Amino acid sequence: MGMTHIVDRRLNGKNKSAVNRERFLRRYRHHIKRAVSDAVQKRSITDIERGEKVSIPSRDIEEPIFHHGQGGKREVVHPGNKEFVAGDTIPKPEGGGGQGSGQGQASPDGEGMDEFAFQITQEEFLDFLFDDLELPNLARKKLKDTEAFKYIRSGFSTEGVPAKLDVVRSLRGAHARRLGLGGARKKKIRDLEKQLEALKSAPEDLDPAFSHEDQIQVLEEEIARLKANVRRIPFIDEIDLRYRQHVKKPQPATSAVMFCLMDVSGSMTQMHKDIAKRFFILLYLFLKKNYKKIEVVFIRHHTSAKEVDEEEFFYSRETGGTIVSSALKLMHKIIESRYSPAEWNIYAAQASDGDNWNDDSPVCGKILADNILPLVQYFAYVEITPQDHQMLWYEYEKIQERFPQSFALQQIADPGEIYPVFRQLFERKAA
């Protein structure tokens, strides 16, 4: 008795298992990577930042121990006998594989039992995605944290540092308090003073027994007492003090629009498009950390360009030739009609397998240099092909020499090569 020690542990050490969880994810990273990669294909590029359910076949995560197998002779005691008596026999179920142990492992409802399913968090999801893209740590950090903060006012608090004292608010509070505490007394004083006045001005009663003298004295004393009370109400008290309260709010600048341009001519396979999608996702995540509001415009093109929704952008198939300039022209038109550069930060990402109608490439260069690059923050081009470059690439190389700050291009064959395109972008923003 009295030996018991009661401790409130609720506030300390919540995530004791965090490291073990991390160890688990580390061990099964291949499974998780696959799940993340599948999820990336299924999700919209504006819907990347959430967790994902991952399933691992149970046999892959088993911890083996020595145990007994099927067979031999065993006896088991069970509860709840109803009709059995000693010596009863029960036929074994048919089938179940020769030996007929009747305790077959197959689960009747199929897969469920054989899967170990769990949820990874948004943060873990991004980590695996970035692994896929071979993002360096600095870039990851930039994408995951919103490190730019702004203090914004958020009402008042009763505690704070003197520098944050709001004088007007505090004095108003003090005034209210004085009224609250002193008002009734002051009214009483006024009433009493009126009575006093009345008594003083009234003609003196002849009968000394009714003399006003005593009453006047009582009133005067009462008034003096009340006045002293009122005087004792402090002009400003600690409870009147109000401090301006500020909270840290992430500070993404204003608005951005992201143009996704993609060649959908017959030569672009689904694999090309999946790589392009990762490229667009990365740009989107980057923009999201820097801007409060982002709009995404999808423009696809073969010989002519069209503004489409995301579904159509990634998954509908087209055939035919390629005229890249059609997309650039459309982009320019959309900027002019909807996204004034004064209000919008404009980013563009273009993905293509490099095919273009040869005569068109100089046109592209010209539109970019004259019409688009002066308006946009950044234009990134990825050529998804392991083959030799064609006209468009050489044209774009010239553009990069002229606009090293706002134009980048990269040839990629797998998702790991996407990041270099962004390096320049990150470096620029970090500066």
Next chain:
Amino acid sequence: MTNLMDRPNLPKSDQPRAREPISTGSEWTFELIQKYDDEIAKCAAEFGLDTYPNQIEVISAEQMMDAYSSVGMPVGYHHWSFGKQFLSTSKGYQRGQMGLAYEIVINSNPCIAYLMEENTLPMQALVIAHASYGHNSFFKGNYLFRTWTDASAIIDYLVFARHYVAECEERYGVDAVEEILDSCHALMNYGVDRYKRPAPISASEEVRRQKEREEYQQRRINDLWRTIPKLDEDDDPVRRRKRYPEEPQENILYFIEKNAPLLETWQREIIRIVRKLGQYFYPQRQTQVMNEGWATFWHYTLLHRMYDKGLVTDGFMLEFLQSHSAVVYQPPFNSPWYSGINPYTLGFSIFTDLRRICENPTDEDREWFPDIAGSDWLETLHFAMKNFKDESFIQQFLSPKVMRDLKLFAIQNDDQEDVYRVTAIHDEPGYRDLREKLARQYNLSYREPNIQVWNVDVRGDRSLTLRHIPVDRVPLGKETDEVLRHVHRLWGFDVHLESVDDGTVVEDHHCPPREVEED
């Protein structure tokens, strides 16, 4: 179960029921927990429960999941398997498939019990009675715990283990440490000398010195590996036939720790850590029915005593009894919820019936338990708690009445027959047989394959041979080859496993696997 619930509770209330309950609401506060604990402690003292000092820690559901996933160790080293445990616990909990245990209690001095903040006050009282007085007195009193674990040292040891493992990870890499731990975990149940009688803990100092000597010898045995064999020795057929070790060794982890030729010191130390943990959990694996039964018996008895004293309300008792009956519910064998015998039910039933046998013996009891029938129930229950493990406890104390109440029956499944046979039921000719069969079910060596170190080819290829002795022809399971791979990783040379039934090898496994010889 109702017959267990409405039995009037003793000792008889010697004072009139002054209905002055400690509290009436269901919200708990720290002051109320303190008050309830004080009163429960008083009741426990009336019944002579001897406990370690208690430490009650209130934690959140998330922390409970943390505690869960470290298999009840308050401090643990890091390992992916605990992460896996955590993920499946939290998944089950979030989906509402599974409630969390009301409590976790650690066999340590002071005895640490976790209470979840979500619990209502009656639940907290139940848990305190169950864990802090029931389990606690079991830890302190039962001979297996007394001999195999040192309650005052376990926390320090766990802290040491955690630091040591972390240090190794830093020095040798997470992967290298994880590999060793994986392999050790596979053999964790084979890290105890189960058939040897452990030395009494009072002679711990002596044991320690003895251990040191033993270890010194073990090191010298390692010299075995460095000695260049002399030719004439090898030619001596007697010497060649002599096995090493001379006697089969059941503690496989210990044998590997001391004899594996290639392990580095830190790897041996990690084996030792897992071995020690295996030893710490060993008594728990052997006393589940008794331990839970004892704790359940005492939460039931202590809270009824509180009620008799007028310290708790009718509403409190209703809520408590509802939880209690959920805990001791035993679904019948043909229920979709059936998953074997509920240890809480079995243990609680035996202890409850033991008390009845002492207090209100029938003729049947006098015949079956001549020494116990009519004896002092408290003394008898304490004797049973202290000196048995599940197997012997059931063998000794399972009464015909409990077998009838639970309607126990035994089914035999012989792979050489086309039918299952009902071999015994809860009737006069069946009682003894049934009791023996149920007791055997809790015998660890019946539940786990009996595998021992048989031989090391000291002068040859250094291969390690393990020997499995099957019981009733039950073969080894599907994971055997997997486990053998872990043994191979630790041992560093070829590993063989033979099942030897009646002198003939009936099954064999090898790592690396043997080439299948073609005819």
